[in-house]
Amino acid sequence: xxxxxxxxxxxxxxxxxxxxxxxxxxxxxxxxxxxxxxxxxxxxxxxxxxxxxxxxxxxxxxxxxxxxxxxxxxxxx
Numbered sequence: 001x002x003x004x005x006x007x008x009x010x011x012x013x014x015x016x017x018x019x020x021x022x023x024x025x026x027x028x029x030x031x032x033x034x035x036x037x038x039x040x041x042x043x044x045x046x047x048x049x050x051x052x053x054x055x056x057x058x059x060x061x062x063x064x065x066x067x068x069x070x071x072x073x074x075x076x077x
Contacts, residue, residue, distance in 0.1 A: 003019075004017070004018065004019050005017075005018050006018075008052065013051055013052050013053055013054075014048060014049065014050055014052055015048070015049040015052035015056075016046065016047070016049075017046060017047040017048075019044060019045050019046055020039065020043075020045040020046070022045050024037045024038070025038055025039050025040040026038045026042075032050075033049060033051050033055060034047065034048070034049050034050075034055075035047070
């Protein structure tokens with residue numbers, strides 16, 4: 001996807017992933033902190049994440065923990 005870019009607004013802790021510069025026609029709240037922006041055809045053109053630092057921290061920790069738990073050498077017992 002050409003033109004994709006990431007913007008972070010530190011003072012608001014908002015991460016905005018821009019997939020297309022098309023005008024936003026509407027949006028859908030996926031979770032209380034994640035909104036998907038849509039063009040006129042209903043295609044995703046952007047994603048906005050509120051409380052981004054917490055979201056990324058939690059997502060990364062869950063991913064790392066899941067991988068570590070699947071490694072037999074690190075499982076208890």
